[in-house]
Amino acid sequence: MSDQTVLQLSGIYKSFPGVKALQNVAFRLQKGEIHALMGENGAGKSTLIKVLTGVYSKDAGTISIEGKTVQIHSPQEAQNAGISTVYQEISLCPNLSVAENIYLGRGEGKFVSWRQMNKKAGELLDSLGIHVRPTQQLASCSIAVQQMVAIARAVDMDCRVLILDEPTSSLDESEVQKLFKLMTDLKKRGVGIIFVTHFLDQVYAVCDKITVLRDGKLVGEYKIEELPRVQLVSKMLGKELNDMEDIKDEVQTFDAKKAEPVYEAFGLASSEGIEPFDFVIRRGEVNGFTGLLGSGRSESVRAIFGADKATSREIRVEGKKVSIRKPIDAMQLGIAYLPEDRKRDGIIGDLSVRENIILALQVKTGFFRPFSRAKQVKFAEEYIQKLNIKTASVNTPIKSLSGGNQQKVILGRWLLTHPKYLILDEPTRGIDVGTKVEIQKLVLQLASEGMSVTFISSETDEMLRTCSRLLVMRDRKQVGELTGDQLTQSCIMNTIAGGGAK
Amino acid sequence: MISNQKQNPIAALFRHQIVIPIAALLLLTIFNVLRDTSFFEVTLKNNSAGNPVLAGNLISVLDNGSELAILAIGMTLVTAACGGQDISVGATAVIAGSVVMRILSGGEASADVVHAPIIIAFLVCCLAAMACGAFNGMMVSVFRIQPMVATLIMFTAGRSIAGWINENKSIAITDPNFAIAGTFIPGIPVPTPVFIALICFIITWAILKFTNLGLYVQAVGINEKTSRLNGLNPTLIKFGTFVLLGLCVAVVGFIKVSRNGTINYSVVAKDIEMDAILAVALGGNALSGGKFNMPASILGAYVIQYLTTTLYAMEVQATALPAYKAVVVIALVVLSAPKVRDSVSGLFRKMSPAKQSGGAA
Numbered sequence A: 001m002s003d004q005t006v007l008q009l010s011g012i013y014k015s016f017p018g019v020k021a022l023q024n025v026a027f028r029l030q031k032g033e034i035h036a037l038m039g040e041n042g043a044g045k046s047t048l049i050k051v052l053t054g055v056y057s058k059d060a061g062t063i064s065i066e067g068k069t070v071q072i073h074s075p076q077e078a079q080n081a082g083i084s085t086v087y088q089e090i091s092l093c094p095n096l097s098v099a100e101n102i103y104l105g106r107g108e109g110k111f112v113s114w115r116q117m118n119k120k121a122g123e124l125l126d127s128l129g130i131h132v133r134p135t136q137q138l139a140s141c142s143i144a145v146q147q148m149v150a151i152a153r154a155v156d157m158d159c160r161v162l163i164l165d166e167p168t169s170s171l172d173e174s175e176v177q178k179l180f181k182l183m184t185d186l187k188k189r190g191v192g193i194i195f196v197t198h199f200l201d202q203v204y205a206v207c208d209k210i211t212v213l214r215d216g217k218l219v220g221e222y223k224i225e226e227l228p229r230v231q232l233v234s235k236m237l238g239k240e241l242n243d244m245e246d247i248k249d250e251v252q253t254f255d256a257k258k259a260e261p262v263y264e265a266f267g268l269a270s271s272e273g274i275e276p277f278d279f280v281i282r283r284g285e286v287n288g289f290t291g292l293l294g295s296g297r298s299e300s301v302r303a304i305f306g307a308d309k310a311t312s313r314e315i316r317v318e319g320k321k322v323s324i325r326k327p328i329d330a331m332q333l334g335i336a337y338l339p340e341d342r343k344r345d346g347i348i349g350d351l352s353v354r355e356n357i358i359l360a361l362q363v364k365t366g367f368f369r370p371f372s373r374a375k376q377v378k379f380a381e382e383y384i385q386k387l388n389i390k391t392a393s394v395n396t397p398i399k400s401l402s403g404g405n406q407q408k409v410i411l412g413r414w415l416l417t418h419p420k421y422l423i424l425d426e427p428t429r430g431i432d433v434g435t436k437v438e439i440q441k442l443v444l445q446l447a448s449e450g451m452s453v454t455f456i457s458s459e460t461d462e463m464l465r466t467c468s469r470l471l472v473m474r475d476r477k478q479v480g481e482l483t484g485d486q487l488t489q490s491c492i493m494n495t496i497a498g499g500g501a502k
Numbered sequence B: 001m002i003s004n005q006k007q008n009p010i011a012a013l014f015r016h017q018i019v020i021p022i023a024a025l026l027l028l029t030i031f032n033v034l035r036d037t038s039f040f041e042v043t044l045k046n047n048s049a050g051n052p053v054l055a056g057n058l059i060s061v062l063d064n065g066s067e068l069a070i071l072a073i074g075m076t077l078v079t080a081a082c083g084g085q086d087i088s089v090g091a092t093a094v095i096a097g098s099v100v101m102r103i104l105s106g107g108e109a110s111a112d113v114v115h116a117p118i119i120i121a122f123l124v125c126c127l128a129a130m131a132c133g134a135f136n137g138m139m140v141s142v143f144r145i146q147p148m149v150a151t152l153i154m155f156t157a158g159r160s161i162a163g164w165i166n167e168n169k170s171i172a173i174t175d176p177n178f179a180i181a182g183t184f185i186p187g188i189p190v191p192t193p194v195f196i197a198l199i200c201f202i203i204t205w206a207i208l209k210f211t212n213l214g215l216y217v218q219a220v221g222i223n224e225k226t227s228r229l230n231g232l233n234p235t236l237i238k239f240g241t242f243v244l245l246g247l248c249v250a251v252v253g254f255i256k257v258s259r260n261g262t263i264n265y266s267v268v269a270k271d272i273e274m275d276a277i278l279a280v281a282l283g284g285n286a287l288s289g290g291k292f293n294m295p296a297s298i299l300g301a302y303v304i305q306y307l308t309t310t311l312y313a314m315e316v317q318a319t320a321l322p323a324y325k326a327v328v329v330i331a332l333v334v335l336s337a338p339k340v341r342d343s344v345s346g347l348f349r350k351m352s353p354a355k356q357s358g359g360a361a
């Protein structure tokens, strides 16, 4: 063992009831390296991290830090041992302020001056380019800001090992760049970084090494130069996949002029304060909202669904004037909405996968018409199979699924309602490369069958591959609409920045 | 990776929620067997009306436990949906009972024959208790006050209101027809509350089976935001659970006054709220809301009563009773905490490692 090794795990086993999450996994991290941990949804990445940081106790295996075998029983111990972690599901206290969250549990028993804490937090946030008041309550911040706060908390601690479990899943390009700069700085200082992500570009942008897991087993450790993208993907999936193919041509795209409008809004607005604008989506159309975080793209679709208090002037669905005041109104009109924040707005954590899948359809069907158990299982199994959801059984609580699989369950929930108009806010958040392409294909396929889809994604790529029309938002205002030839990366960037706005 | 291997059955058993009240039941039984087997004696005696009826500690557990079990039904729903408890059920039960007395006595201090049809009295008392429930429910769901705090109002004011309904007269109704609900049906040796409870269980089972109440209540209790985005109305659902609890309270209030034939505003149904909450906890349900298991709560109610009766049989002084109860309850609740259960089941899992590693996926 060279003295460059800061962290070494070997022979790690961990099982949950019905699932062998880790089997004989080894992992080695060196000083000053950024090490990507890759694998499909449910491969065991988060579990490995949680075993390492003492969230779960391992069934077998050894962990050593700088050559010394250690026993880590709790996240606090891990922190004391110099391992600081940003978990996949943000685990901060939503009721506390941003500054309190950054310094929570780190007072070392000393008297804390509020003023000073807020000042220090403010400086830290500024240096990371996070625009948020230290005194703001965390729950009122967007999920991206929450993620950045979690990162700020982790990097501010004096650590030897920094673990980032899908930190970029809800960040946009500029924030990712900030994070990367931060990571490279830490790397220079000799910190070892474990980086979990499903974005291959990001892996090739910053990482030095890649460790691949598949189905809870170690596939191997590779130097970044030695593992080109295509091979990485096949190592992860255990089969070949070309994720770069242009999928739009595979299915017939719809004709925007001919189709009748499914949903029209005049003066679309909500209590969340978006500048009212008119919006229309036609049958079989896939359109998207794009813009920076906080530009109002999520607020717009929430207004469509009635998730926030809607104050639109007039709404028409299939030509008929309707009123959408709350989500159930929208659901009854055949609209479905997959929210961006899975943990807060998407899952019912303690309920089973089965109950989570049937929930929306069940509510739509009515209080007095519950589905029989057999029917529930049938529905659940249909989507478990269709979306390839990894779960021990239909009765497993959804919170024990891996992040990506939870996301698939929520997607399945809304597909099950067979909507006319499907709104997807970051549907591929935390989803692995293989499934991502599958979902994009599915969206296009559904559209070709007549479903209208609104797609929001932080990945411009993904939007370009699926959408035939993009609405650009800035400062809670619609600032442009792009179609046809305008659908290029640079054109979107220009419009967002204010150049190419019409 | 995902395997269908069977878990160690003992470990699996310990994950089951209903194991907790069953274990408590067995423990108490063993304790009583060791202490004094006469505890279990059941005799057939003639009661004051000359009917042969069953008597004994176990009958008393069933009899009084039934009241508690009915309350536990409503308390479970409130707990699951709101993540808090209603501490005013005792006070509301007295209001319900007072309403019954008022209607049946026709305003007199005593009545040999009821002055109004009993069913009318029952229906009106249901309305009264549901109105109290609605008040609590509104405080919790609309004004978002903590359930314990919101129901503190009724808890404090309830008994005074009950007295005020009857101008603080202690009314006695000696009509044998009125006594049926709280004592015995002529010719049947089993106490009537047991049958009333059975009817309540069947109705509850039917509601949980033929409506989505269970799913909605749990969804709202676990994640209110998500529930709303899936078309539920959390305010209405929380409100509804309080109204349903009100209905349960009405039934209990009615049984209480029927049993006694009279009403003492400051004593009737005293501390019953604590027993009802304990029943829910003993059933292994999280008091912070979310998932619930109704049969476990119901069984929990009978176990609590079993405990009370055991303590009475040991001639523990009435004033010291709560202290003894508290000790036992703490032990039971700690044992039923998910964390403890997990480690117990983990213990059993470790004890048979062969089964664990067997059968690769």
Ligand SMILES: Nc1ncnc2c1ncn2[C@@H]1O[C@H](COP(=O)(O)OP(=O)(O)OP(=O)(O)O)[C@@H](O)[C@H]1O
Pocket: A016, A017, A019, A020, A021, A039, A040, A041, A042, A043, A044, A045, A046, A047, A048, A088, A390, A391, A392, A399, A400, A401, A402, A403, A404, A405, A430, A432
């Ligand atoms: N607390 C738990 N209880 C039961 N099973 C669990 C638990 N946590 C994880 N699992 C299971 O372990 C497996 C690995 O999950 P893990 O979260 O490590 O995946 P992951 O690689 O992080 O996936 P993703 O990319 O989707 O985040 C999954 O099959 C999951 O269902």
Ligand SMILES: [Mg+2]
Pocket: A045, A046, A047, A088, A165, A402, A403, A404
């Ligand atoms: Mg994960």
